[in-house]
Amino acid sequence: MSKAIIEHSVASETFNKDEPYVDWHDETLWFVRQKRDKSSKLLPEWEQLREVASGIKNYVLSHMDELLVSFEEKAKANGVHVHWAADAAEHNEIVLGLLRQHNIDKMVKSKSMLTEECHMNDFLSRNGIEVIDTDLGERIVQLRNEPPSHIVLPAIHLKKKDIGDLFHEHLGTEAGATDPQYLTEAARQHLRDKFLTRRAALTGVNFAVAETGGFVVSTNEGNADMGAHLADIHIACMGFEKIIPKQEHLGVFLRLLARSATGQPITTYSSHFKKPREGQEMHIIIVDNGRSTQLGREDFRNSLKCIRCGACMNTCPVYRRSGGHSYHNAVAGPIGSILAPNLDMTKNADLPFASTLCGSCSNVCPVKIDIHDQLYKWRQVLVKGGHVPQAKEIGIKAMSIVLSQPRFYQWSGRLGRSVMRTMPFMVNNGMNPWYKQREMPEPPKESFRDWYVRNRKE
Amino acid sequence: MTSREKILQQIRVNKPSETIMPLSIRFDSNFESTENKFIETLTAIYTEVIVVKNKEALVAKVGELYASVVNRATTIPELGAWADFSLNVSDPHELEMIEIAILQAEFGVAENGAVWISDRYLSHRALPFITQNLAFVIQRKALVNNMHDAYERLQDTTGWGCFIAGPSKTADIEQSLVIGAHGARSMVIFLLEDEE
Numbered sequence: 001m002s003k004a005i006i007e008h009s010v011a012s013e014t015f016n017k018d019e020p021y022v023d024w025h026d027e028t029l030w031f032v033r034q035k036r037d038k039s040s041k042l043l044p045e046w047e048q049l050r051e052v053a054s055g056i057k058n059y060v061l062s063h064m065d066e067l068l069v070s071f072e073e074k075a076k077a078n079g080v081h082v083h084w085a086a087d088a089a090e091h092n093e094i095v096l097g098l099l100r101q102h103n104i105d106k107m108v109k110s111k112s113m114l115t116e117e118c119h120m121n122d123f124l125s126r127n128g129i130e131v132i133d134t135d136l137g138e139r140i141v142q143l144r145n146e147p148p149s150h151i152v153l154p155a156i157h158l159k160k161k162d163i164g165d166l167f168h169e170h171l172g173t174e175a176g177a178t179d180p181q182y183l184t185e186a187a188r189q190h191l192r193d194k195f196l197t198r199r200a201a202l203t204g205v206n207f208a209v210a211e212t213g214g215f216v217v218s219t220n221e222g223n224a225d226m227g228a229h230l231a232d233i234h235i236a237c238m239g240f241e242k243i244i245p246k247q248e249h250l251g252v253f254l255r256l257l258a259r260s261a262t263g264q265p266i267t268t269y270s271s272h273f274k275k276p277r278e279g280q281e282m283h284i285i286i287v288d289n290g291r292s293t294q295l296g297r298e299d300f301r302n303s304l305k306c307i308r309c310g311a312c313m314n315t316c317p318v319y320r321r322s323g324g325h326s327y328h329n330a331v332a333g334p335i336g337s338i339l340a341p342n343l344d345m346t347k348n349a350d351l352p353f354a355s356t357l358c359g360s361c362s363n364v365c366p367v368k369i370d371i372h373d374q375l376y377k378w379r380q381v382l383v384k385g386g387h388v389p390q391a392k393e394i395g396i397k398a399m400s401i402v403l404s405q406p407r408f409y410q411w412s413g414r415l416g417r418s419v420m421r422t423m424p425f426m427v428n429n430g431m432n433p434w435y436k437q438r439e440m441p442e443p444p445k446e447s448f449r450d451w452y453v454r455n456r457k458e
Numbered sequence: 459m460t461s462r463e464k465i466l467q468q469i470r471v472n473k474p475s476e477t478i479m480p481l482s483i484r485f486d487s488n489f490e491s492t493e494n495k496f497i498e499t500l501t502a503i504y505t506e507v508i509v510v511k512n513k514e515a516l517v518a519k520v521g522e523l524y525a526s527v528v529n530r531a532t533t534i535p536e537l538g539a540w541a542d543f544s545l546n547v548s549d550p551h552e553l554e555m556i557e558i559a560i561l562q563a564e565f566g567v568a569e570n571g572a573v574w575i576s577d578r579y580l581s582h583r584a585l586p587f588i589t590q591n592l593a594f595v596i597q598r599k600a601l602v603n604n605m606h607d608a609y610e611r612l613q614d615t616t617g618w619g620c621f622i623a624g625p626s627k628t629a630d631i632e633q634s635l636v637i638g639a640h641g642a643r644s645m646v647i648f649l650l651e652d653e654e
Contacts, residue, residue, distance in 0.1 A: 028632070045485040049485065052480045052482075055479065055480035056480060056483065059478065059479045062475065062476050065469045068469070084462035084465055085461060135630070137630035153629075153630065153633075154630070160634075163632075180634035180636050181636050220627050221626055221627070221628050222642075223639070223640045226584070226588065226640050226641065228583075229550060230584055230588075240465070245479070248483065248484075248606070248610070249483065250605070250609060251484065251606040251608065262629075268622065268641070269587075269620055269621070270621040272619045272620060272621075273617075274617050275617030275618065276617070277583055298474070
């Protein structure tokens with residue numbers, strides 16, 4: 001995937017060309033956010049539950065090595081093979097190696113954002129392996145040759161007409177059909193055939209338990225279980241931060257996860273894998289891929305507490321109006337924007353700027369990650385490191401000069417107000433990005449400071 | 459140095475200083491009636507709850523509900539005569555024909571309608587997923603309030619288990635809820651009144 005990266009602001013502009021579409025996207029995600037609110041308010045202990053979850057995850061960050069070693073030991077005792085991958089390439093090689101060892105060239109996969117991060121499907125397909133994504137939303141975007149635009153709702157950017165057309169082309173559904181029930185049934189039949197004929201299944205991991213060596217996979221569709229229980233070999237891939245100390249901690253996280261994600265009290269299936277079934281092979285791949293570096297960044301390590309619920313995306317005014325693909329990263333939205341610069345500062349320098357810093361993301365985060373503070377801190381790191389475009393850097397420097405000199409600031413304000421009043425075309429034109437999709441209020445005649453100075457004298 | 463060593467070493471160098479585990483991690487839910495909450499939650503997630511007096515009443519109710527269905531399977535001995543599909547197969551792929559499976563489960567959780575099932579009650583892990591329709595039988599007394607209580611109760615040491623809450627579903631097409639994604643298209647829970 002060496003596609004040239006389009007900056008978030010540029011991609012958003014394209015996304016915003018179709019106004020009714022953007023409104024629909026915005027409202028759809030806001031609806032999901034409202035479901036989360038309703039569901040969370042049914043639990044009087046919700047805020048304390050977040051506090052506890054955050055506390056457990058803080059403990060995890062500071063005991064990461066011990067927990068992983070304990071997990072490995074228990075998993076091995078359970079008859080599970082444990083692999084370690086330092087980066088995406090090693091992870092992909094391990095998967096390929098396991099498939100080749102078993103002479104398998106077709107595999108079903110349930111949702112795993114980690115494999116998206118590693119661009120595993122592309123790698124495997126270049127090596128002659130066919131991977132079928134089995135989550136309905138993921139299958140849809142896979143058929144379109146697109147990445148998911150949301151970690152929980154992969155096809156949230158598509159209208160049912162798009163999906164009807166796609167299924168007509170690939171699954172032979174009736175032309176023009178848009179009924180979700182009918183389209184889902186077609187996908188069920190199409191994917192059931194894959195489940196029944198594939199010998200390998202790959203799943204993600206929502207939580208790995210150090211105490212038992214087991215891991216939990218949550219789905220609503222049942223696709224992770226359909227794949228894993230029918231396959232000869234089950235490969236589960238996890239970023240190392242998925243570890244939690246004890247099984248009882250699942251009580252905290254499973255209460256938070258689905259409520260934060262979609263407003264459901266729990267996902268339909270919370271599958272607890274510990275030992276392979278008789279005759280089956282089970283493998284776990286523990287992946288670093290930059291996580292241990294992020295763990296060392298004091299200001300940003302909290303991002304590793306994330307349980308991938310997507311609540312920060314659903315609430316984000318920028319995400320809702322720019323769409324997941326504008327973030328050019330496996331994980332989009334606010335959380336993606338604090339994870340991505342760790343992977344590549346140059347490529348992802350635009351992402352921490354794709355935010356209004358309103359703080360809504362931090363307020364909904366079930367593990368209390370200080371997302372908007374981190375976005376703000378990344379901006380400083382990226383500018384200091386010379387990773388932002390010169391125009392932006394010059395702008396920031398100019399702002400800093402103006403804001404640090406009170407008299408100059410007062411003069412600039414007066415000048416700005418008079419220009420906006422007398423020559424609005426000077427600022428309200430295509431050259432000024434602040435005027436895109438916005439109507440500015442009329443500038444006041446005087447600043448608050450002038451008003452205050454005048455009135456105090458009277 | 460292996461990747462394992464490399465990763466662990468870098469974690470040791472980079473991890474933050476010691477933090478302690480929260481002292482208490484559990485909360486109590488005070489429902490007026492655990493059973494009513496369980497039923498209410500399940501109704502909201504498209505699951506019918508049927509209370510039956512005992513196993514004889516269960517046999518009668520099941521016979522009535524699934525009279526016209528072919529390919530019926532069960533793990534409950536008393537329903538053995540009702541079933542026409544044997545679970546005595548070696549390859550789970552053979553379960554694909556099953557139309558309805560009625561399975562023994564261990565307990566249910568009122569706050570979210572989830573039911574715990576595991577290797578202890580199942581000969582095939584694929585069964586609750588591959589069957590077209592699914593029903594569980596649990597003791598009326600075997601209900602807990604919330605997930606903290608659930609994990610206190612859960613002493614399962616088998617190799618696999620799952621909380622299942624309602625039929626399989628998806629909303630991946632324009633957020634329209636569709637029941638019956640890959641797993642069961644419908645779900646019924648029988649609550650057994652008499653203790654075994």
